Amino acid sequence: xxxxxxxxxxxxxxxxxxxxxxxxxxxxxxxxxxxxxxxxxxxxxxxxxxxxxxxxxxxxxxxxxxxxxxxxxxxxxxxxxxxxxxxxxxxxxxxxxxxxxxxxxxxxxxxxxxxxxxxxxxxxxxxxxxxxxxxxxxxxxxxxxxxxxxxxxxxxxxxxxxxxxxxxxxxxxxxxxxxxxxxxxxxxxxxxxxxxxxxxxxxxxxxxxxxxxxxxxxxxxxxxxxxxxxxxxxxxxxxxxxxxxxxxxxxxxxxxxxxxxxxxxxxxxxxxxxxxxxxxxxxxxxxxxxxxxxxxxxxxxxxxxxxxxxxxxxxxxxxxxxxxxxxxxxx
Amino acid sequence: xxxxxxxxxxxxxxxxxxxxxxxxxxxxxxxxxxxxxxxxxxxxxxxxxxxxxxxxxxxxxxxxxxxxxxxxxxxxxxxxxxxxxxxxxxxxxxxxxxxxxxxxxxxxxxxxxxxxxxxxxxxxxxxxxxxxxxxxxxxxxxxxxxxxxxxxxxxxxxxxxxxxxxxxxxxxxxxxxxxxxxxxxxxxxxxxxxxxxxxxxxxxxxxxxxxxxxxxxxxxxxxxxxxxxxxxxxxxxxxxxxxxxxxxxx
Numbered sequence: 001x002x003x004x005x006x007x008x009x010x011x012x013x014x015x016x017x018x019x020x021x022x023x024x025x026x027x028x029x030x031x032x033x034x035x036x037x038x039x040x041x042x043x044x045x046x047x048x049x050x051x052x053x054x055x056x057x058x059x060x061x062x063x064x065x066x067x068x069x070x071x072x073x074x075x076x077x078x079x080x081x082x083x084x085x086x087x088x089x090x091x092x093x094x095x096x097x098x099x100x101x102x103x104x105x106x107x108x109x110x111x112x113x114x115x116x117x118x119x120x121x122x123x124x125x126x127x128x129x130x131x132x133x134x135x136x137x138x139x140x141x142x143x144x145x146x147x148x149x150x151x152x153x154x155x156x157x158x159x160x161x162x163x164x165x166x167x168x169x170x171x172x173x174x175x176x177x178x179x180x181x182x183x184x185x186x187x188x189x190x191x192x193x194x195x196x197x198x199x200x201x202x203x204x205x206x207x208x209x210x211x212x213x214x215x216x217x218x219x220x221x222x223x224x225x226x227x228x229x230x231x232x233x234x235x236x237x238x239x240x241x242x243x244x245x246x247x248x249x250x251x252x253x254x255x256x257x258x259x260x261x262x263x264x265x266x267x268x269x270x271x272x273x274x275x276x277x278x279x280x281x282x283x284x285x286x287x288x289x290x291x292x293x294x295x296x297x298x299x300x301x302x303x304x305x306x307x308x309x310x311x312x313x314x315x316x317x318x319x320x321x322x323x324x325x326x327x328x329x330x331x
Numbered sequence: 332x333x334x335x336x337x338x339x340x341x342x343x344x345x346x347x348x349x350x351x352x353x354x355x356x357x358x359x360x361x362x363x364x365x366x367x368x369x370x371x372x373x374x375x376x377x378x379x380x381x382x383x384x385x386x387x388x389x390x391x392x393x394x395x396x397x398x399x400x401x402x403x404x405x406x407x408x409x410x411x412x413x414x415x416x417x418x419x420x421x422x423x424x425x426x427x428x429x430x431x432x433x434x435x436x437x438x439x440x441x442x443x444x445x446x447x448x449x450x451x452x453x454x455x456x457x458x459x460x461x462x463x464x465x466x467x468x469x470x471x472x473x474x475x476x477x478x479x480x481x482x483x484x485x486x487x488x489x490x491x492x493x494x495x496x497x498x499x500x501x502x503x504x505x506x507x508x509x510x511x512x513x514x515x516x517x518x519x520x521x522x523x524x525x526x527x528x529x530x531x532x533x534x535x536x537x538x539x540x541x542x543x544x545x546x547x548x549x550x551x552x553x554x555x556x557x558x559x560x561x562x563x564x565x566x567x568x569x570x571x572x573x574x575x576x577x578x579x580x581x
Contacts, residue, residue, distance in 0.1 A: 186449045188436050188445075199422050204408070205384075205404060205408055207405050207438070
């Protein structure tokens with residue numbers, strides 16, 4: 001038994017994880033009874049998007065500034081497939097993910113040759129090229145976007161016409177995406193990625209072809225971002241330039257930073273915070289970007305580890321693994 | 332003894348300045364071979380060239396007869412040519428055991444598995460613990476690297492490199508910056524690991540070179556000035572003039 005070999009603090013941590021998982025599932029199940037389901041679905045889409053970015057940003061240590069291409073690009077492809085080709089919900093999602101995966105590979109294979117600032121700028125430049133390609137492509141209808149996208153059944157069995165049934169479908173897809181992320185970061189590959197982020201030179205000297213690992217995680221991140229973008233088209237039947245613009249890439253970085261870079265749930269919490277500010281402050285006379293900017297400044301000044309990062313920092317040191325202990329500042 | 336590592340007329344230029352110029356180097360299998368020379372002689376650049384962290388401007392490098400000039404650092408590490416760094420190079424956010432495990436999972440070919448749970452890595456714990464025991468770090472296995480002393484980090488670096496089971500081990504100033512009390516431990520460790528592999532080391536401490544090394548190559552201004560046993564090098568007037576200084580007794 002694996003659990004028998006765990007120390008007591010780690011067993012407690014494991015139990016805490018299980019309790020958090022069950023509480024999270026219960027919360028997801030009852031949340032639409034108290035909150036507007038469409039808002040919750042938007043939150044889940046962006047939570048998945050931010051978590052996907054976090055794979056590259058938090059676990060890969062690469063500041064990617066072009067993830068809107070995967071999110072918005074997949075949204076366009078799925079919207080077109082649903083509206084013009086009559087795809088079902090499942091195949092619509094899959095073609096969006098496939099688009100993001102291929103685009104992620106092409107962007108990644110160029111960008112990972114550079115590091116730090118140059119990597120960020122390369123991803124930004126490539127995503128701007130993608131933006132103008134989408135702007136010019138006839139199928140996107142430029143500023144009009146693809147509107148009135150139908151919401152087909154899933155596999156011809158499950159109707160998604162009703163918001164509540166769609167909500168539980170979105171929850172299922174969100175959980176699958178998060179499960180993939182959990183598996184990737186808690187795997188031998190995840191351990192390799194941590195080592196590369198910690199000291200790439202050393203990893204190279206130990207036989208790691210570091211660019212291959214970075215490309216792999218970049219492609220996985222792109223594909224999951226695409227899944228989030230495609231899912232959003234099912235929720236809001238429209239695909240527009242907003243989702244492929246550089247501001248979207250910046251917004252998802254902000255969500256990740258606010259929630260906690262390199263923490264599993266941080267990006268979801270960050271997405272919830274940003275979307276809540278956008279939702280509830282939009283009707284005020286003050287532009288909503290002011291509130292988001294203030295939230296970011298407060299985060300940078302007072303809790304640089306992000307919301308979840310700060311919570312981890314107050315957990316007992318023995319509950320944490322090495323990386324978490326270092327991030328939390330425990331000695 | 333056969334030649335395990337060879338450099339033929341290797342040069343490296345940085346913007347027109349030759350840090351290494353036309354170096355020939357032959358390292359015999361099973362030997363401990365030192366590269367010495369004053370600061371700026373090109374020793375660390377030569378290490379970078381041998382381990383392919385630097386590309387050569389000209390010349391060729393052979394590992395066990397295979398031309399590795401076009402290979403990358405990860406390729407040569409997987410072929411058994413592994414290095415340590417001048418400044419201790421570890422994974423600071425990982426525990427000592429996890430550091431060694433990083434090398435073990437690569438050697439055993441499981442570093443790409445993203446579909447497996449990370450608990451499968453525990454199968455490497457026994458081997459990691461044996462390596463930590465070998466360098467005297469067993470009591471610190473669960474400590475974060477950032478929490479241990481510099482000397483322990485150097486020992487860990489050697490343990491991590493040994494986890495790759497290298498045929499040729501390149502140590503870049505293995506005792507640099509260490510407390511005097513830690514030096515005998517590292518010297519004995521190098522002597523111990525050299526029993527079943529070739530070691531190439533850059534070192535400034537000549538008493539360490541004398542006690543450990545079978546062969547010494549002297550680099551000065553990027554070129555080989557002399558090569559031989561320590562006593563031959565010690566008695567070489569040109570070396571004493573250029574490296575140690577006129578009138579200095581070794």
